[in-house]
Amino acid sequence: MPTTDRPPANTAQQFLDMQASPEFQELRTRLRRFVFPMTAIFLVWYATYVLLGAFAHDFMATAVFGNVNVGLLIGLGQFVSTFVITGLYVRFANRELDPRAAAIRAEMEGTER
C-alpha cells in the first residue's frame, strides 16, 4: 500500500497514446519553442551585464546624465527586461498553453468515469 505515490487514474497506455498524439506534441513544441530561446536570451543578456560589471569598469562609469552612468542604466535595464519577459510569458501561456493543456486534461480525465 504505497502512501506517498497514488496510483495514476489513467493507465500507462493512455499516457503513451497521449504523449504520441499530435495535440500533445503541438503543446510540447510550442512550450519549448518559447521557453528555450527566451531563457537563452535573458541568460546572455545577464552574462553580458555581469561581464561588463567585472571587466569594463570605465565603460560602466561613463556618465549619461547627472550622476547616472551607463552601469546604472544597464542594471536597471535588467529589471526592465525581467518584467517584460515575465509579461510576455504570461500572455503566451494564457493564450497558447492553457487552452491546449485544458483540452488534453478534459480528454484524459473525462474518459475515466
Place this chain on the structure above:
Amino acid sequence: MTVLAATETVGNPLANIGIFALFVVITLFVVIKASKKNQTADQFFTGGRSFSGPQNGIAIAGDYLSAASFLGIAGAIAVYGYDGFLYSIGFLVAWLVALLLVAELLRNTGRFTMADVLSFRLKQRPVRMAAATSTLTVSLFYLLAQMAGAGGLVALLLDIKSKSGQSIVIAVVGILMIVYVLVGGMKGTTWVQIIKAVLLIAGAAIMTVMVLAKFGLNFSEILGSAQTAISGSTDKAVAARDVLAPGAQYGGSVTSQINFLSLALALVLGTAGLPHVLMRFYTVPTAKEARRSVVWAIALIGAFYLFTLVLGYGAAALVGPDRILAAAGGQNSAAPLLAFELGGVILLGVISAVAFATILAVVAGLTITASASFAHDVYASVLKSHQVTEDEQVRVSRITAVVLGVLAIGLGILANGQNIAFLVALAFAIAAAANLPTIVYSLYWKRFNTRGALWSMYGGLISTLVLIVFSPAVSGAKTAMIPGVDFAWFPLANPGIVSIPLAFVLGIIGTVTSKVPGDPTLDAEMEVRSLTGVGAEKAVAH
C-alpha cells in the same frame, strides 16, 4: 567580524523589543487560527494547496527577502556602492529560470517535495536519498546564515553586546520558529511569510519615499551626495571608492573578478534549485496559480530591490560611511541607522521588528521544507519503503523540525559573527550545482536516467563543499572562518563557476554511460502530467 566600540546608541531597545513582541503575538494568533485544520499530510506540508497565486507570491517574496537581502544589500550599496547592486540583480533575474522552466511543471508533477519530481521516472530510493541530502544541506547553510544574522542584529538593535546575551536571543528565535512550524504547519508558516512580506516591503517603500523626498525626488542628486559622503570618509580606502561604478568590492584583482563571476552564476541558477522556494509551489491549487505566484513574486521582489538601491545610496548620503562602519553590526546596520535618521525611534523600532520577523519567517520556511523532505523522502520512502501512513509522516516531520530547530540554535550560536552574505551565497551555490541540473534534465531530457541524476547531484554537492573547505573563505585569509591556519588551495571564495558546470556535465556523462534504459511509460506519464496537469494533486476541500 570585529565589533568596534559601539559609539552609537541607536534608538530605544525597549521600543524595538516592544514592536517585535507585538509582531510575535499577532503572528502566533494567526498561526493558531490557521492550525485548526492541520491533521492530514496535505494540510501540514502544503496548507491544503488552498492558497491563491497572489497570496503565495507574497509568501514567496517573504521567504526570499531574507535578512541578508534587506540588511546585507542595503549595507553593501551604502559602503561599496554599485557592487552591492549587482547582488540584487542576480537575485531577481534568477526568478525567470523558476518562471519559465520549473514552477508549473514542478507543481503538476510533484506532491510534497522536490524529490517527488526528481525521482518520478528514476529509481526511487537512491534519487530520493540524494535529493533529500542536498535539500537538508542547502537548508542547513541557509538556516545558519539567518541565525548568525540574528546575533549581529541584536547587537545593534537591542543593545545586547555580550555573546551570551546574543546567544539567548538566537535561542529565542529558534524556539519561536519551532512553535510556528509545529503549530501552524505550512499554512501557519505561509501566513507568517505573508504578514512579514507586507511589513517589510511597506517599510522599505515608506523609507524610500522619505529618502526621495529629502532630495526633491532627484535620484541623481542622491547618487551625487552618496559619492560626496564616501569621498569624505576618514578611512582612506573607503574614501578612494567610486561608488557609482562597479569595482569597489570586486575590482581588486583578476581573482576577485572571477570570484564575482562565480557568485553571479550561483545567484542566477541557485534560486530555482532552492528547496524551500520549490516547496512553495505546492501550496497553490493549480499550475496556473503557480505561474501567478511567480509573477507576483517577481513584481514584489523587483520593486523591493529598487527600494534597496535608493536606501543604500540614501544611507551613504544621509548617515555616512564612517558612522555605518563604526556601528555594531558594521555595514548591516546601514538600513536601521537610516531608519533612525529618517523617522526616529518609532521608524527604527518598526524596521528592527521587521528585520527580526524576516529572520523568524525565513527560518520557519526552511525548517518545514527540510523536515518535510526528511519525513517524506528519507523516512517514508527510503527507510520504510512507503509502508507508512501519512499521519506518521507528519509526526516524523514534527520531530525533525524540533531536532533541526535545536541544531540551528546550537550552530547559530557558534556561527554568530560569521559573514551572512557568504553563507547565503554558499547555499545558492549548492542549490545551483546539486539541484538545478537534475531538475532541468528530468523535466526536459527524455534520456536522462538514474546514474546521471546521482552523479550530477552528488557531484555538484560534494565538489561545492570540498572547494569551499579549501577556499580562502575557510582558511588562509584574514576574513576566513578559521583564521591562523592555511590549507586553502582553491583561490575563489565562491566555487559556483567550477561546481555548477561540473554538475551539468556529470549529469550528461552519467546518463550516456549508463546502460540501464529508461521506462518509456513513466516517461510518458511524467511528460504528459507535467505539461498538462493531468492527475495533478488537487486542493483539499474544506
